[in-house]
Amino acid sequence: MTPLAGLTPAALTDALLPSAAPLQLIDPDGKPGQNPGGLTLPDPEILLELYRLMVLGRRFDRQATTLTKQGRLAVYPSSRGQDACQVGPVLALRDQDWLFPTYRDTVAVVTRGVDPAEALTLLRGDWHCGYDPYQYRVAPQCTPLATSTLHAVGLAHAARLKGQDEVALALLGDGATSEGDTHEALNFSAVWKAPVVFFVQNNGYAISVPLAKQSAAPTLAAKGVGYGIPSLLIDGNDAAAVYAAVRAGLDRAAAGQGPTLIEAITYRIEAHTNADDATRYRPDAEVQSWLDRDPIARLEVFLSQEGVLGEQATQEIAAQAEELAERTRDLMSKDPDLDPADLFAHVYAQPTASLERQRAALLAEIADSAR
């Protein structure tokens, strides 16, 4: 990306604006993309890892959807179709960086290394967050959309104040860009030059509301110029472009050049959650057209043509995906060990006298009803 210092307002505007068409390194047919912009095609081993993680992620996603049908999960918002956006940004992160996921980003959370059972704790309904954010450098999955973008900015700014090289990656969707907190997060991060990458998965719908009813901006990435933030518009079903764009944003942030806004055009193949009926607001033909732009299939074709991915590797990866699914099933088939006393344990650093009394009352109530 162009260095921004010393540019005239007009030149700065040009430098900040995204491309008119989405940047693409690999096209839907698995051929080299026609609009790479300044993005660099990742090395073959990165591409192979992107492929492997997407195959695993999609299998996990399918398993989670199945678990809702078996009553093992309360709800699951699938990210099928957004596989490149789930895996690419996470693979680009360094160990010391932070991921700020939303409720639809469970595949990203698992890709970061969080144990599947810990990642699904929220959606199983056992507790609100099942993993240690510090262990994985993954913030709790955020349900009130856009609010976590501000946490990402604060965490990143703190890192900078402390002289620590840490970048925060905030995941959000097209709907969340309408929230005030997104505006505030973009503005604060730009003013503070906070090391943040905002990654917007534009999957076309906020539950049922299409993008046309969400925003009149030429693109969501175009909003960056208003904040003084350089922005990239990319093909979100091209894992290579996703990885390269996030990598570029992380590099800028780590170099002290501030935030980057990335809009990745993608599509949510499944309904909003298992409780949603997407046929009420979008035609099947539209879904079909996006199935033809599948992010895994195109990378598989590309890697095969490049001679990087052969039959044996494909089978090995498929076997790994089945192992992950089986492990997830096993973990989720165990009934959770929940202690009602925990309800009072972490409201404050030390339970108040009042909470102690309420805990005792509940436990007595439970003991009574067990008699």
Place this chain on the structure above:
Amino acid sequence: MTGLLSAGEQTRTGTAISAARQAPAPVTPAPVTMAAALNAALADSLAADERVLVFGEDVGTLGGVFRVTDGLAARFGEQRVFDTPLAESAIIGTAIGMAMNGLVPVVEMQFDAFAYPAFEQITSHLAKLRNRTRGLVSLPIVVRIPFGGGIGGVEHHCDSSEAYYTHTPGLRVVTPGTPSDAYRLLRQSIECADPVLFLEPKRRYWSKEQAALTSAGPAIDRAVVRRAGKDVTLIAYGAMVATALESAEAAVHEGWDVEVIDLRSLSPFDDATLTESVRRTGRAIVVHEAPGFAGYGAEVAARLTEQCFHYLEAPILRITGFDIPYPPPHLERHHLPDVDRILDGIARLQWDDNGPASNA
């Protein structure tokens, strides 16, 4: 933390107040305003703990619209005391991220009603993150909010918003009634592992007290008896503490010996201190500026009734603001509880079993 350290402690100008405190314990401390006491608490916290940051709107160069942060940016540097863009949700939201990364933000909402854009960040995140993560994420954040009326402020500058916060589990809500307690409570709040909503009674910013500033004394969650009495317990907090004390003195002429309790901590509630007093006096009135309906006083009256019923000689009364939006400056004196209204309330405590107790 080198970045932070190098920024601070460069120009240790110090104020008259902090100079006085650094000297050997003075026999007669200089009178100090609540604003100066709060300023001293912030300065001493910044000096004591390099993780402490102060930020918000106009808190840097200007020193805050009430001058509570006066001189702090110059003394500790702009990395630790800084102005933010004008956006309250972002002030709280970014403070949460900073606390997740090991810092201790002390942020300012410029006025009570201007904190409402941050309501979601406060109630859904600040209050809950510890609970959501089973104690793994701790947010030792202090949110300073000048609150309440009595200063001739135009609309949206005089709200008593305490009940919004006390109704939210996970938050501590405290408010000082005196300058020395303002210093103590703010130091304690900054050291507290829980998020603290620190409500500053703006109408008392310039009230003075001759007292040494120290963080020793009653703990953050304790109420204190400001005036001992045997007939009635008058329960107040924030700006109403002074009004309650004044009422207690006036009540002497009516033959009532009034005990005044300064709650200090609105959440959690100090049941022990309050219950002991009300059981002893048998009568109680809770006073606040906020509207009475579903207000904080309702909780105080209800829980003390539950705990003291057999000791009560009369229903616990609430003397509060009316159930109206905060009035314009020329009418606010009719809204705010004052000595007369409190004395009228005491008179209704069924001393002779006549007349209705409540005006509610």
